[in-house]
Amino acid sequence: MMGRFKWIVTFSLLIAVASLRPAISWSQGVPDPKLVEGAKKEGKMVWYTTMTLDQSKQVVDQFEKKYPFIKTDLFRTGGGPLLNKIFTEARGGRHAWDVAVGRGEMVLPLMERKLLASYRSSETKMIDDDLVDKEGFWTAYYVNTYVLGYHTKLVKKEDVPKTYEALLNPKWKGGHISVDTEAYGMLQGLIDLWGREKAVSYFRKLAAQDPVVKRGNTERVQLTVAGEYPLIIAYNQTIQRMTSRGAPIDWIALEPAVVQVNPVMLAAKAPHPNAARLFLDFILSKEGQQLLTGFQRIPVRKDVEPDPPRLFRGYQRVLEHPGSYKNFDETVKLYLEIFKLR
Numbered sequence: 001m002m003g004r005f006k007w008i009v010t011f012s013l014l015i016a017v018a019s020l021r022p023a024i025s026w027s028q029g030v031p032d033p034k035l036v037e038g039a040k041k042e043g044k045m046v047w048y049t050t051m052t053l054d055q056s057k058q059v060v061d062q063f064e065k066k067y068p069f070i071k072t073d074l075f076r077t078g079g080g081p082l083l084n085k086i087f088t089e090a091r092g093g094r095h096a097w098d099v100a101v102g103r104g105e106m107v108l109p110l111m112e113r114k115l116l117a118s119y120r121s122s123e124t125k126m127i128d129d130d131l132v133d134k135e136g137f138w139t140a141y142y143v144n145t146y147v148l149g150y151h152t153k154l155v156k157k158e159d160v161p162k163t164y165e166a167l168l169n170p171k172w173k174g175g176h177i178s179v180d181t182e183a184y185g186m187l188q189g190l191i192d193l194w195g196r197e198k199a200v201s202y203f204r205k206l207a208a209q210d211p212v213v214k215r216g217n218t219e220r221v222q223l224t225v226a227g228e229y230p231l232i233i234a235y236n237q238t239i240q241r242m243t244s245r246g247a248p249i250d251w252i253a254l255e256p257a258v259v260q261v262n263p264v265m266l267a268a269k270a271p272h273p274n275a276a277r278l279f280l281d282f283i284l285s286k287e288g289q290q291l292l293t294g295f296q297r298i299p300v301r302k303d304v305e306p307d308p309p310r311l312f313r314g315y316q317r318v319l320e321h322p323g324s325y326k327n328f329d330e331t332v333k334l335y336l337e338i339f340k341l342r
Helices: 002-027 033-042 053-066 079-091 104-112 122-126 184-194 196-207 217-225 236-244 273-284 286-294 322-338
Strands: 044-049 071-076 099-101 139-151 177-180 212-214 231-235 249-252 257-267 317-320
Touching: 033 044, 033 273, 044 053, 044 079, 044 273, 053 071, 053 273, 053 286, 079 104, 099 273, 104 257, 104 322, 122 273, 139 184, 139 217, 139 236, 139 273, 177 217, 184 196, 184 257, 184 317, 184 322, 196 322, 212 217, 217 231, 217 236, 217 249, 231 236, 236 249, 257 273, 273 286
Parallel strands: 044 071, 044 099, 177 212, 177 231, 257 317
Antiparallel strands: 099 257, 139 231, 139 249, 139 257
8 A cells, every 4th residue: 555655646746746857958058949939920029129230130140049039130220219209109100129229218208109018938937027127117237337447557456446435535636547438327226226315425426536537438448548547447257358358447436336238128009019028038048138238238147257247246236227227317417507508
């Protein structure tokens, strides 16, 4: 009797394990067969993006290699023009796009006009919760982190400011710090973390250091490498690109570092909904995120390391959350006023 009972238990366990196999395969990145079948019938997908054309084209090529039955139409432009294009098309009753990748400030305007669909990709289980919208309207595709860069020959490592407060030391006053004219997200992130009063007070003190305020991350980093500024607030991957080439520049994260999200979103009226979901799953998959590493961008998956890993590992962060853009126009005006840019 006991032997028969053991056999029944063993048999039941085998069935239970077998029943888990589809879930395990699905968790390892195998696409939903129904999604694939639906995508085959659609045969097309339209991607609007702010990612550079050469990089986004490589993503499309890899996607089409994996799913040769899908033809992908790619449209690339800046964040503002992309949002205007989507709004103009929607007003005209045209819903041409399936998936969009852009800047965080695009999310709320699109949600307010009910132009986004909720979709929680199975791939998000490998992405930290703060990088995934709870309602599924956006998921971080890649990120940018504001950090403090320094010219290694002009500033000794031990003298580099290690905190936000240390950056206010009088020794750095008078053109020693390079700041972007459009680093609104850093202000917004610190408002979310510290509260408006403390964050605004800090930025006013930073402005009183008389930094050099100039547009653009790449150009400012190049000028820092040339010795124009000892210190620079910029995206870490832009600085790291030069550091990896042996240039006299390095960076540290002032903690908690403000992280800017570049989300992927699904259209509410996607003309090719199955292919769209398949594409979204792909760019969030391990294979899709590994492409970002090759682009020297910062992937968000836990099992895909940035190159080098310190780009998104080893420091505390606060997200420039897309939900915070409700009052973003006010933050922009405040930033411009603080640095006397208007």
